[in-house]
Each structure stands twice: as C-alpha cells, then as structure tokens.
Amino acid sequence: MMMKKIARIIILIILSAFIIPACDIVEDPYLMRVTGGVVPGPGENVRKVLLEDYTGQKCPNCPAAAEEAHKLKTIYGEQLVLLTIHAGNYSVPDPSGDFTAEYRTQEGADLNVFFAFPGYPMGLVNRTEFSGSRILLKDSWEAAAAIQTDLEAQVEIIITNTYNTGTSKLDCLLETEFLKDMDGTYNICVFIVESGIISPQETEQGVNLTYEHNHVLRGSMNGTWGDVVGTDGQAISGSALTNSYSYTIPDGWNADNCSVVAFVYNTTTNEVVQAEEKNIVE
C-alpha cells in the first residue's frame, strides 16, 4: 500500500518536472541593440537585403547618399548588401581633369535605363515598392530597409570563391536553396564589387580628390539579369541548386578589396528575395 502511494507520488513529480521548467523569464533590457544586423543562429537564415545606390562621380549630392548607405550598413551589418552603381550623366568620365576614372558598366547602364531614374542619387531597396514607389530617395532607405530586413528568409545563398592570385582567375560556386515553395521563376545575378578606390568625387563643398568609393559595381559574372537559379528557376522548397562561374579579375582592380555580390530575384516582379556577399580573397 505504502509502496503504491510512493510510486504515485514519484510519477506525479516526474510529470510535473515536464511542465514546471516551461517558463522563460526575460530580464531587462528587453530590447537589445542590434549592431551588425541580426546574426542567424545555427541552422537559421535571415533575410539579407540589397540596397542599390545609383550615383556618379560628378554628382555633388551623391556622397550624402553614400553616407546614408554606410550608416545603414553599420546598423544592419551583414544583413544589408550594398551596391554602388555609377550610371547616368554624372558618371560619364571627362577626357582630362579630375574625373577621368571609368566606373560605368554595361550592367549599370542597362539597369539605369530599365528603372528610369529621374535624377541622382536614387536607390532601390530589394527593388521593391515602398510607399508606392520602387525608386527611393535616400531619406526613405532606412524605413524600407527596416521592413525588408524583418521579412522571413525564403532563400539561402551560399557563395564559395576560389581565387588564383597567379592567374587572377576567380571560380565562383553558388548554392541556392529555396526554404519554401514560391510562385514564379527566379534568377540569380552574380556581380563583382570593389571598395576602397580612392579617386576624385564632386561634393557639395567642392571636389574631394581623395574620396573613397566603396561597393562599386565593377562587372557581372552572368550579365545584367543573371541566369535562372539551377536549371529552370523554379522555387521548390528544399531544393538545393547550383550555379557556377569563372571570371578573370582585370589589372587595375584590387582583388583584396573585391567581393562577389549575388542576389536572387523574381523574374516577373523583379523583387529581390535574398542577397549575399563574399570577399574574393578571404
């Protein structure tokens, strides 16, 4: 009889042990400052957002936009991927003088025509509409980025770069996994950007001869609009798809400051669903 009672009590204690610890007490501070964006836990993915800053070396208002992009980069860190695209009248180099550097690219020119920017600087945040417009003044970037970075990650992109310093040949392997089924077809664009380029820039205060140009679009490994993800661009949950490219880094580019920027977008809406960046030389 006694044994039976003891057995019952033990069973109850074991049962309650399953339930009692089920409470998480959060201590102040309840809000943690996020520097460098949200860092994904093991096996987790976060939404990484592409911010395109359309600019020109002869555009006096453009450095303020670059500053805004830099500020957002300090807030979001790896969660924000920057692309500085020199396009339009302000980017045309002069035959002589301060502005002889050529930062224009065929891809930048195509995008400039496609999105039809009314002026510079202008930006795109994930090529998605914010408050009724896809083309955004720099003052809207922060709010648009806040929305986009809070979205659930739908795609994971893993970039693996193999760079041969002797031949300057870059082999890039892209593994893309859709985390859920999605309508439409998807392309992946693989661009090369370079940072730390010192050359003149027009500013509101006059020409800055030692201006540092960062995240400058230098070229593409698969054209302006990229290639379909995998073989057909279908977004089927769990499917791991690969794309691979080779590219020779031209003389004059500093490979140590170059990185590969890849992003996946919906070919109907043009909206970017995931972006990723990886240095060429680790």
Add this chain to the structure above:
Amino acid sequence: MILKKFSILILLALTLPAYILAQEIPGNPTVHGNFQIDAQTYHPDEALGITDSVLQGKTMRLNGYGDIRFSMWRFNAGLRYEAYLPPLAGYDPNYQGQGIPYWFVEYGDEKLQVTAGHFYEQFGMGMILRSYEQWDLGYDNSFNGLRVKYSPVSGLNFKALIGVQRYYWEPFADDNRGIVRGFDGELMLNDAFNALKETKTRVILGGSFVSKYEKMRTKTLISDTVKYEYQLPANVASAGGRVSISNGGFNFYTEYTHKFNNPSAFNNYIYKDGQALLSSLSYSQKGIGVYIAAKRIDNMSYKSKMTELNNVLDINFIPPLTKQFVYSLENVYPYATQLNGEAAIQGQIIYTIPKGTKLGGKYGTKLELNYSRVHGLDKQAIADSIPVDSTGTLGYKAPWFKFGDLYYQSISASFEKKIGKKVKLNIEYVHIDYNIEVVEGHPGAEMVHAHEYNIDFTYKLSSTKSLRLEYEQLLTKQDKGDWAMLMLEYNIAPKWFFSIMDQYNYGNPEKNKQLHYYIAAMAFVQGPHRISLAYGRQREGLLCVGGVCRQVPASNGFTINISTSF
C-alpha cells in the same frame, strides 16, 4: 492524413452499434447528435448603406454543423462537421470553408481517462485556461492534442494536457502557432479525508500551471536610427490557485492567476507580468439569493500566438462581472471584457416575495436588483521619460487599489409577477453608463448614459395559446439617440410560434438614420426538430457572450434556422 484515418475510425465506430445490438454485446452503445443550419439571404438596403458592392455577390450565406457522439463501455468518440459557405455576415471571414475541425476518441474509468484528438477544457473559472465553443459568437479555441485525467484517491483529481489550438481551418505546421501545456490539481478536502466527510463546511482547493511554447520569430524595432531586437520568451507560463468554501447556503470562491512576461501584439509588446484576481461570495436559500463579486485583471490576454489580435487562440478566459441582459434594447450597449486591464464589482439580489402575502399575491412576486461597475486601471509611467504602454518596456505601473476611467456601469431592477391564471407581467429598468470610446474603440466618442425600460406582458388565451407583448424604450442623448421597440408574439404550444417586431431608432441625431428595423418571424417545432423563418432588418451592433464579443453588421434579408437532435 491522420485526420482522415481517424475519421474513418470514427465512422466505423458509428456503424458498430447496430451490429453490437444485434449481437447483444454488453457495453450500452449509444449515439447522440445534433445538427444546426443557419442561413441568411442579404439584400441591398440603401438606408442601411448596403449596396451591391458591399454584398460583393455574396447574397446568401450559411453557417452549419453536425455533431455526433458515440459511447460504449468505457469508450467515447465524436466528431463535428462544420460549414461556413460563406460565413454569415459578422462572423470572421477566415472561417470560410467546410470540414471536420473537431474529432476525438476517449477511453477511461473512474481512475484514469485519456482523450486523443480535440477537446475542451477548463481549469477553475478559466482565468488560466479555458477552451470552449460558442456557436453564436463563431468562437472555438479547442485543443488538438492529448489529455489525461487522473484521480488517484477519492477527492483528488489531476488533469494534464498538451495541444495546439484551433486556428480557423489552418493545420498546425511550420510553427504557425504555439503549443499549450497545462496541469491542474484539485483537492476536495471533505472527500479526501475521512475526518472531514461529515463536516458541513466543504472546502475545495485547486492549483494550475500552464505554459505556451512558441517559436519566436525575429522582431525588431527601429528607434532613433538604431535597430533593436526584442528579447522574446519562447515559453510563457502562468500559474494559479483557487479556493472554494461552502457552508449551507453560503459559498465563497476566490481564484488568482499570475502570468509571466508575455509580450504580444495585444499588449503592444510590453514585458509586465499579468495578474487576475476574482472573488465572489454568494448566499442562497428558498426565495432569496445574494451575490457579490470583485475582480481585478491586469495585462491578461494570453494567446497561443504572439502576433494574434482576433478572437482566436485564447488560452484563458476572464469571466465578466456584468449582467447578461435578455431584452433587445438592453443589449445595444453590451460590455466587452478589456483584457489589458480592468477592475470590476458586481452585486445581485434576487428575492421572491412569498405566495399568500399582501405583496406576493397568489403566485409570489420575483424582484431582482443588479449593480455592476467596471473601471480601467490607473496606469502610471514606469519612468518620466517612458510613456505608459511603451513597447519593449515593463509598460506601466498600476497600484492595486487605484482605478482609472469608468468603462461601464449598470443598475437594473426587475419585477416579475403572475396576475391571476392568465396574465404574467415582467417590468424592468436598466441604467447604463457605457464608455463607448474604450469598449467599442471609437476614439473621442462621448460616454453614453442610457435609460432602458421594458414591459413584457403575456396573456394566456387558452391552455395552448398565448399572446406576448413586449415594449422596450431606450433613452440616451449620446451615440445613436433614442430607440423604441414593440413586439407581438403569438404562441400555439407546443408547435407554432409567430412574431412581429419593430425596433425604431427615432432619436438618431442624423435624420436619415431614423430607421425602422422590422422583423417578422415564425417557427415550427416538432419534438427535437425546430425550423424557424424570419424576414427583416438586423441592426448593427456588438453581440457579446460572457464578455467576448463580435461585431454584427446591419443586414436585410430572410433567415432560416433548422435544428434537430437525437
């Protein structure tokens, strides 16, 4: 897939009784069920603002269900089919669809009972956990999981459950809502201890623990160009205790629930703990009943999905301390429980003046008085620089014995008397103060002060035929102004019923809204079967049951209700 398998099992179980009966196998197999179909047509009505574009072609809507229970020996099973094609106006449109949202199998004896599938459960008064279904509200927060009830010795009962709650028709997948775990113990002292068996004072003690696990998604806040991430608890728990003491006609009950940090969309993501205390004392004996109760709740919305704001996925239920009125115009201003904080008291006396006395007359006279008052909490800032209810903070301080704005007050008195063999009279007066700004969420709206008078007169024409006349008047200078209602009802017991009714908003400050809401209705009853038909206008307003409300839009059309049970 699993649902399909269980449905087949249950259908098999339902066809078994005939076979079993034929074989005369003991076990007393029984099948019960009930069905209900509520359908309505919707017609454009310019005066009510209902146009073809409002109706969007949905001119006929239907809610219906069939509920079947089977029991044999120590085994129970059941299922409920539901259809909302599309849901009647005023019901959550997310319910559109049809299927079997509820099925269960259950086995047990006096000691142990196990339920698999869907079930409803309540711990104490429900302030920590209650799942229930209310057809009129379109409310269903049933659990789908496992439940064990265990009674090791006489007077001691335990319940443990785990499950996910109904979320319209959405199956549980991809962590789209939380998992609820609960444990409850109840000790009936007089049954558990022999020495107390004969004691007149009966004492019941109870305690519960409930926890919700939900996969937390990243939630961020941008403030002054700085990005913050909320530290969200994946496991949110609450614990509670209760005592019931009764002696003769007296009954005292008190229950306290403490909920730990539960930032959610409902409370603007504040981290304050929630608290709820409800106490009541009642006395009743032949001819008299007295009830007083007090309640204080603070930050007590507890849902199994952090981001949910609709009337779904509630883990708990806060009982109202306001009277549920019966007459139409009394319910123009019903009270909806304010889960983010309220303090309430209620007092009620029901007295029957005995038969044969001067005031009681030949049949006795029933008098009822009720008083309810609800205030908000006195919410104070936790620091000078942090406004009340600021997200990502403790939200506010609320001293226990300080109260905020008046939310609701009602005083009602009713008099019910049978005069001779043929006449029955019920007269009722209600005064309501209603904070429409808070209860219905109309910013800046003035507090409504309303007087409501009812006369309900029944005249028996013969042993089966009766005529009932109901006159109601609501007087107020606020909101939609004065109303009057007249209803005439003719009953031919037990089969037929006819009525005509008009509610007239003659005092509406907007002349074009001084409308008549007329309804003609009839019903036919035969045993358990009931068919009723009605045509007319329905006024817009809140429909509340137990302080849980839904908004009913104005409509114009035919209604048919069919119900039966076996």
